[in-house]
Amino acid sequence: MTRKRPDPHPVLSVILRRYRPEVAQEIEALEAGIRDAVQRCRGFVDLRSSRSEQGGICELVTVFTFASDADLARWNASEARADYVARLDAISEAAPVQARFDDLSLLPGPKAQLRKIEVVAVLIFWIVVIAEVLTLLAGYVLPDRFTGFWREVLLISVNVLLISYIFLPWSSRALTRLKSRLRAR
Incomplete structure (x- = not known):
């Protein structure tokens, strides 16, 4: 009897980075490079970013979504990521704040009948919206x-x-409920 491997669950890595407005173009260029590099990584699902400026300091919130914990670990261990992180750290104001969310399938509760990607999309939406409101x-x-x-x-804890x-x-x-109504039609 072969043992069935458990389904991997989507994993989100949320990173907050602060920088001076003078280096905004440099940050954006590095962010574009990261986007290109991460899209080639196995298990990559999505990358979302949100920028804001307050009191002369800019903040960049980046949400990486990977299909599994192993995929995120592979990205974290990659040379491409290490290169971009070193370059970002050199021009950032402080060390980045990073939070990780995994096993998202447990969050909706037993009644929800959503696919993993739908849960990830809803979660990313709320992370970005609530972060802006809380800020x-x-x-x-x-x-x-x-x-x-x-x-x-x-702010991250309250979020x-x-x-x-x-x-x-x-x-x-x-x-x-919306999905069941649409199916019923």
């Missing part, structure tokens, strides 16, 4: 002295909690 709110709510690393840790417990389950149920 705007943080400017009004958090004191000016509450900046840097701890501010990002707080993960909101998505995990509110927005992703709600979106999954709504999308499942």
Whole structure:
């Protein structure tokens, strides 16, 4: 009897990087190079980016999606990635903040009947939208002295909690209902 290999689950790697506006074109060029390099990597699914500027500092949030943990590990170990990371680190203001999300099939709950790619698309949408909203709110709510690393840790943590417990389950149920209505027609 052969053992069936478990289905790999999509994995997201979210990276936040800060830089000065003067190096924006250099960052964009490196980002385009990364996009080209990662598309050749086995298991690559998607790459999304969002840029913002606040208080003279630019922020770039990049969301990499891979088909499995092994695919992400292969990308992380690649020479192409190491080269781009070294070049980005040289012109960035601080060390990047990185978060990883895996086994996304568990997040929607037992009632949702979504394909993995649909869950990934919904998750990327909420990551980008909620990150922007939280960044705007943080400017009004958090004191000016509450900046840097701890501010990002707080914003990413709140983002993960909101998505995990509110927005992703709600979106999954709504999308499942919509899909069943469309199938019924």
